[in-house]
Amino acid sequence: MLYICLRFPLLGLDALTNTTNVQPCALVDGGRVQLLNRAAKTAGVTASMSLTTAIALCPELHCRQRDRAREQHYWHQLALWAYRFSDDVSLSPPNALLLEVSRSLRLFGNLQRLYRTLLSAYRKRGLQLRVGIGNTPMAAELLSRQGIRAATLVNARGELQRPALKNALAAAPSRHLPLAAPQLSVLHNMGLRRVGDVLSLPRKELLSAFDDTMADTIERLTGRRSDPRPRFQPSEHxxxxxxxxxxxxxxxxxxxxxxxxxxxxxxxxxxxxxxxxxxxxxxxxxxxxxxxxxxxxxxxxxxxxxxxxxxxxxxxxxxxxxxxxxxxxxxxxxxxLETPAEQLFDCPEQGRQQDAMQQLFAKLQLRLGEHTIQRLASRDALLPEHQGIACPSANYQHQRVDQQALRPSWLLTTPLELDQQAGKLCWRGPLEILQGPERLDSHWWQQRQVRDYYIAQHRDHGLCWLFKDCLSQRWYLHGFFS
Known part of the structure; x- marks a missing residue:
């Protein structure tokens, strides 16, 4: 397992403003300065300083009131962004993210390349960032407080150097261990100022001087005990x-x-x-x-x-x-998101045409208005002139067309009555019936319609859709096939 911890020391300030080092910026909570950028530090402002004193020292200080809800939301946004680099992301309070990256090394080539890409992605957003690398979650968190450069832990081939990691961990201040204040005070009074000093103590001495919490912390730090972290889950919106x-x-x-x-x-x-x-x-x-x-x-x-x-x-x-x-x-x-089942003889060009059609609809909607674009849909009706209906593009749902009965792509608004010459139907020339009849009998509860539909060919070889009104014995032209 390999972990990278991303720590954002100015998280609360970054959530509210762009913390560039040009303009002095500070985060204020309870009338006192909580966080400040480098420009504010250069001007003499320090953390925990009263707001009045800070403004007196730096009149151009840009102060923002702390917004905890917005800060947490921004923290979650950064976690979401981290999924570009790992599928295992955890929140590490109060201002850090923890990424398990062992499975990501194959994608990025090696650890050094992953580290550089990760660092560049966050710094492009103007964020101050400290990074820690470790073989356990707690080791990565501990080293992220030090801001140790990855070059000291990674060799020329981009691989993690275990001895260098062990030395860096041993040199870390023991006050950064996730322990209660009384236990940290005891470590300080005993002269155990470095993590290496604590690790060198035998387990029995640790248990005699501290409770089980200390032993559990050391075992999770060194990897002798598992340290599972809950994965970050994005919100519903x-x-x-x-x-x-x-x-x-x-x-x-x-x-x-x-x-x-x-x-x-x-x-x-x-x-x-x-x-x-x-x-x-x-x-x-x-x-x-x-x-x-x-x-x-x-x-x-x-x-x-x-x-x-x-x-x-x-x-x-x-x-x-x-x-x-x-x-x-x-x-x-x-x-x-549904992945359509691919058939053996699927045509990729058909999918591209559908995408292009949707893109065209989207552009027309934006230019002309959402309700100006309509698409033709079908409804359950027997008579052809009642089957088609125009609906808004946003409400359109693709429907399967019955392939057993042929229907023309162009239907006349009003059927055109046909003439007969020498016993043949005519419309701008003689018509030759090729197929039919198809009987449609409907609307007996209103005005009964009994029609026999035929497919006919014009002299220019175009196909027409005709019907004979069985009640009036008249012939009509109703549509054209493409």
């Missing part, structure tokens, strides 16, 4: 957001944030094996005003580039009333 300090003025500036948010949704859907049916966007402006709008989704598969194109197409018709300070994306309507 998807929600993500982006904060923009100073606001974004133009729609095109939203392209990159929207693209990143859709990629997060893609990871969420893949994890839950679901497909979303809509995208709910919320724009929060600097003046406190906010707007909501929806992007309908009717695709058979999640396609991030296409969805991005649809959203930007929808934005072309939106006039932003001011700078966008925050953008949120929420999805609540999901359907199960």
């Amino acid at each position: 998807f929600h993500t957001e982006r904060q923009f300090d100073g606001g974004l003025q133009q729609c095109e500036q939203l392209r990159l944030p929207i693209s990143a948010m859709l990629r997060e949704l893609e990871i969420y859907l893949r994890l839950r094996q679901r497909l979303n049916r809509d995208l709910h966007w919320s724009f929060h402006f600097l003046d406190g005003h906010h707007e909501h709008w929806q992007t309908p989704v009717s695709l058979r598969h999640f396609q991030q580039p296409l969805l991005l194109e649809l959203v930007m197409l929808q934005l072309q018709h939106v006039r932003l009333p001011g700078p966008v300070e925050r953008l949120t994306l929420t999805c609540r309507d999901f359907i199960a």
Whole structure:
């Protein structure tokens, strides 16, 4: 087993604002500074300092009140993002994630490549990150507090060096062990300042000086006892957001944030094996005003580039009333992702045509309006003119067509009465009956309709659909075959 712990020391601040090191930022709780970035530290601000003192030292300090609910939600978002690198992700309170990556090494080649990709992915989001690597969950958590570079633990082939890991663990401060404050105080008073000092004690001495908790902690740290962690489970609804300090003025500036948010949704859907049916966007402006709008989704598969194109197409018709300070994306309507059974003679081109048709419908809906696009569906009726019905594209469901009876693709709105010349039916020339009759007898409770339908051929070899009204003995042209 191999674990990587990702620790976010500024998690509470990252959840509220972009913690760049250019502007001094601090997280305030109970009138005191809880977290601060490097620029604030350079200005002389320290943790636990009163807000009044901090502002006196640094008048340009950007202070944000702690929001625990938003902080936890952002933590869960980071956990969801970690599923790009491992299928075993756990939350490690108060501000860390734990990934079991032994099965991911084959995908990334080696540990060093996985480490670099992981580090780059989170730092691109402007996050401060400390990483720990270990053969047990607790070892990785302990080393993540030290911020040890992976190069000291990984050899040139990208493999973990066990002796280097053991030495790094032994050098870690014992105050970082997950123990109660009284036990940590006893370790300090005994002069056991390093984890290596604690590990060197015999088990009997540990049990005599401490309770079973200490022995259990050491055994889980060294791997002599299993340390299972509950896997992170995503919520039933998807929600993500982006904060923009100073606001974004133009729609095109939203392209990159929207693209990143859709990629997060893609990871969420893949994890839950679901497909979303809509995208709910919320724009929060600097003046406190906010707007909501929806992007309908009717695709058979999640396609991030296409969805991005649809959203930007929808934005072309939106006039932003001011700078966008925050953008949120929420999805609540999901359907199960079903993998269609493949047949021996399936045609891949047919699936691509269906995808292209759905893409066309989606673009037309965004340009013309959701209710302007309708599709033809069939309903249970015997008379052909009552079988077809136009329904909104969003409510359309594919139906299997009865292949036993041939039906034309073009049906006339009103049947056209035919003439007869020399005993032959005529419509712009003579018609030759090829097949029929097919008897339809219906509506006896209103105005009875008895018809015999035939397939006929025109002189230009086109196929027509005719019927004879058995009550009036008249012939009519009702449709054309493609």
